[in-house]
Amino acid sequence: MSETGSTVPRRQLGRHLRDLRLQAGMTMPEAARLIERGTTTLQRLETGQTNKIRLLDIRELCSVYDANEVVTAGLMGLAQEASGKCWWHDFGKLIPADFDVYVGLEASARRLTSYAPDVVLGLLQAPDYTRAMVRSALPGASSQEVDRRVDVKQRRQRALTRKRQPVELNAVFLEGALRRVVGSTRIMSAQLRHLADMSTLPNVTLRVLPNSAGIPLGDPIGLFTVIDFGMDKKGEPIEPSVVYLENLTGCLYLESQDDVRHYHDAHGAVQRAALDETTSRSLLRQLAREYAR
Missing domain, CATH: 1.10.260.40 (lambda repressor-like DNA-binding domains)
Incomplete structure (x- = not known):
């Protein structure tokens, strides 16, 4: 290599x-x-x-x-x-579709910086929300396969709640992702309550980018996560940071420090245009109540 x-x-x-x-x-x-x-x-x-x-x-x-x-x-x-200097991972080619490459990076991270314009991040999905997503993506899947995939998502979330060095998550959601009904209004109500509850954790920062904020960067951007692995005792990165971009047919991993900086800057722009943490949490609880009616 x-x-x-x-x-x-x-x-x-x-x-x-x-x-x-x-x-x-x-x-x-x-x-x-x-x-x-x-x-x-x-x-x-x-x-x-x-x-x-x-x-x-x-x-x-x-x-x-x-x-x-x-x-x-x-x-x-x-x-x-x-x-190459970046890595495009085709789903189901050399690596089986059931072998999740990203999970290992996520579990080893010290900090995740994410933007989600269309869907709730896997790390923050409630079980029924994940189940509805899986059934839409794999309509022919057995109940056992659906349950297995839901369990994998739930186990991933332990990275946020573990006692020893929980992962820091700083995420911005586009308001449209929260208003898009996945499964049913009952499922959405529970999902948004779950998001509001998770946002109270000291290592989790959630903000909502309201539709009224327009397009802060001038161009639309898709879902991304910047993965940082922290510093060693000498103040050097334990591992190089990575930008993770998920697409329909595969995932792109960017390792260039210019790319990492660019996506950190992009996240900073949407975060500045987003609601603050308290207002975002209030909006999540308000939308949860609206779905519950």
């Missing part, structure tokens, strides 16, 4: 390999010995610091860790995808 290539796939591959090893109860030297590689090689794999990844090593590690077929295919795909 080129040194100029995206680091996101390598970092995600390393996270999954480390998690699988720990779940298997193995030390790094034990795992390295089982695949007949050096401990340093495995360490570089787990930290995303290697540009030369042998697919055979990944397959053997997945076998040693007893990873299932979806995870194995996902890790094999990650090992192959790092060809």
Whole structure:
């Protein structure tokens, strides 16, 4: 893999390999010995610091860790995808559609800065809202599959409520996303009450960009999240920040610091045009009451 290539796939591959090893109860030297590689090689794999990844090593590690077929295919795909300064992840191509690449980044983040013009962010979705979204996207899905996807979304939300270093979330919602009925008015009422409640957490900042604010940047922008990983003891970034853009057929990950700065600036513009936190919370509760009538 080129040194100029995206680091996101390598970092995600390393996270999954480390998690699988720990779940298997193995030390790094034990795992390295089982695949007949050096401990340093495995360490570089787990930290995303290697540009030369042998697919055979990944397959053997997945076998040693007893990873299932979806995870194995996902890790094999990650090992192959790092060809440019930004990374376009096609859903269902090298990486299976059921293997969620973004979740690992989200769980490792210290701060998430998001703008949501059309839909409530996954981290803030109430179960019935998620269920309605899944059923619209996958009308042929079984009840078990729907429940599984709802459970995944709910488990992701623990990042906001965990006791040790909960993720900081600073999100702006376009008012239209809150007035768009997903499922039913009952579901929307519960969803907006949930948003208002979540906004009281000390690590969560939610603001509503009212329709009356127009288009603060002059051009419409879609859903995005800037993922920051915090600083180490020397004041250096633990990992490079990433911009996450989700589309119908895949996701784009931008790592250029110019891109990261551009999206932070864009978020700052919509945040300045948005209602303050208290007024936003009041609007959420007002809309929840209106839906409940």
